[in-house]
Amino acid sequence: MDDHSAALKTISAEELARWYELHDDLTIIDVRSPAEFETMHIHGSYNVPLPLLTEHTADLADRLGHRAVLVCQTGNRAIQAQQRLAGIGVQTATVLTGGVPAFEAAGGQVVHGTARWSxxxxxxxxxxxxxxxxxxxxxxxxxxxxxxxxxxxxxxxxxxxxxxCLMGQVLSKMPWNKVKASPTAHSVISSIPVAPQQL
The missing domain is CATH 1.10.287 (Helix Hairpins)
Structure with a gap:
């Protein structure tokens, strides 16, 4: 088992739905594209697309507390984000297994927008x-x-x-995957409250 596999921390959709109701210090980071986020996302989550997170990992890390959850469509991109954060010493980020669809299926609160494929x-x-x-x-x-x-x-x-996935990168730039305003590093990171332990 490699270091990345050993460091993998996950949470089920059902457990996240409980955390969502019980914990005010929960920070949910959605690493999908802005178009996917616009289609459906967990209420109260922050969209930090994986390429943006990769470029600004340290800036984001300063905002994460001890109850941070990374989500995507299936879990694959969230695992990449967790590995990136672990590479700079952040061990508190947890990956949602099954992604946003699993959270919705577990009865979690999601926001629906423009319908499009992932x-x-x-x-x-x-x-x-x-x-x-x-x-x-x-x-x-x-x-x-x-x-x-x-x-x-x-x-x-x-x-x-x-x-x-080069094809995924190309498809994400297609007109049907565009949103009115894509997130920037500054707009996204400044919108995430500083975790209580960092205050």
């Missing part, structure tokens, strides 16, 4: 569509199109091995 779902759809179209094209018109399917498959393998 980035992860868009990646699965786009990759599948490109592979299917290239194989059909290779079968019917142009045999060389099968190499597109190979390239997409290889890209998905690399994405899994490196725990990053």
């Amino acid at each position: 980035i992860e779902r868009q990646v699965r759809f786009t990759a599948g569509l490109i592979v299917l179209a290239s194989l059909l094209l290779a079968e019917l018109l142009w045999p060389g199109a099968r190499f597109v399917a190979y390239a997409i498959s290889a890209g998905l393998v690399v994405a899994a091995l490196t725990d990053s």
